[in-house]
Amino acid sequence: QKEVEQDPGPLSVPEGAIVSLNCTYSNSAFQYFMWYRQYSRKGPELLMYTYSSGNKEDGRFTAQVDKSSKYISLFIRDSQPSDSATYLCAKSNTGNQFYFGTGTSLTVIP
Amino acid sequence: EAQVTQNPRYLITVTGKKLTVTCSQNMNHEYMSWYRQDPGLGLRQIYYSMNVEVTDKGDVPEGYKVSRKEKRNFPLILESPSPNQTSLYFCASRTPSGPRDTQYFGPGTRLTVL
Numbered sequence: 001q002k003e004v005e006q007d008p009g010p011l012s013v014p015e016g017a018i019v020s021l022n023c024t025y026s027n028s029a030f031q032y033f034m035w036y037r038q039y040s041r042k043g044p045e046l047l048m049y050t051y052s053s054g055n056k057e058d059g060r061f062t063a064q065v066d067k068s069s070k071y072i073s074l075f076i077r078d079s080q081p082s083d084s085a086t087y088l089c090a091k092s093n094t095g096n097q098f099y100f101g102t103g104t105s106l107t108v109i110p
Numbered sequence: 111e112a113q114v115t116q117n118p119r120y121l122i123t124v125t126g127k128k129l130t131v132t133c134s135q136n137m138n139h140e141y142m143s144w145y146r147q148d149p150g151l152g153l154r155q156i157y158y159s160m161n162v163e164v165t166d167k168g169d170v171p172e173g174y175k176v177s178r179k180e181k182r183n184f185p186l187i188l189e190s191p192s193p194n195q196t197s198l199y200f201c202a203s204r205t206p207s208g209p210r211d212t213q214y215f216g217p218g219t220r221l222t223v224l
Contacts, residue, residue: 003169006152043114043200043215044153088153096141096160097168098213102152 001026006089006101015110019076023089023101026070032095033065035074036088038103044088048074079108112137114216116201122222123191131186131219133201141204142184143168143213144176146197153200159184191223 006023013019021035032051036044048063050056056063064073072089086103114135123129135142143158145168155168159178173195175187184203188195198220202213 004152008150041218043202043218044213045215046212090153096158096166098143098155099169100145100153100155102150 003027003099004089004091004101007104008102010105010107012107012109013079015079015081015108017079017108019074019079019083019106019108021074021076021087021089021104021106023072024070025072025091025099028067028070029093032092033063033072034090034092035061035063035072036090036100038086038088040085047087079106081108081110084108112214114201114203114214116199116216116219118219119217120220122224124224125192126190129188129191129221131188131199131201131221133184133186133216134182135184135201135203135214136182137203137214138181139203139205139214140181142178143202144174144184144186145200145202146170146195147200147218148197156186156199188221191221193223195221196223197221 004025034049035047037047038044050063053065053067060077062075084107086105088103089101092098117132140161144156145153147153154170157176159165200218201216204213
């Protein structure tokens with residue numbers, strides 16, 4: 001069983017839509033959860049991190065963690081064409097070893 | 111400019127021919143890591159290093175070696191490459207404070223082993 005499962009998509013939405021990206025993970029020992037964004041032909045960049053259950057907001061982005069169901073979500077409000085990218089969820093225990101999902105490809109259509 | 115550089119960016123080689131992919135960062139970061147990215151498998155960690163002379167295995171270390179003799183450099187060595195090591199490789203660095211500190215990723219090295 002993979003450490004992190006992520007729906008690969010692709011996901012295509014109109015500009016302004018609310019986007020929901022989801023992952024599940026298998027080992028409850030992990031404490032830190034992250035979302036990375038990867039544009040085409042670039043390395044990933046950290047978008048958000050959280051280490052507890054609940055919601056964390058940053059502008060148009062909200063990261064949600066439900067440790068009881070081992071579910072990680074990223075919500076993007078008022079999506080923009082510049083949000084078109086691949087989104088990777090990740091988890092870490094000590095902050096040294098990381099496990100990533102396969103990524104969800106998102107296209108926001110103007 | 112703070113950055114992680116990788117060389118080469120593209121490499122085509124043949125099975126069994128030893129190669130090294132270099133990684134260098136100019137941010138004085140203690141922590142560095144190597145990943146490979148494959149379609150359907152995502153980003154997987156190969157090795158990481160907490161500091162000079164301190165390295166540890168990630169999720170998929172088989173067939174790879176690393177060394178950390180200087181803080182800024184973390185080369186990835188494939189002593190006998192095989193076709194299943196054809197992949198996109200990323201190096202990353204960050205301070206050791208924890209995952210709240212962003213990992214800065216390099217631009218990637220696309221390796222093809224024939």
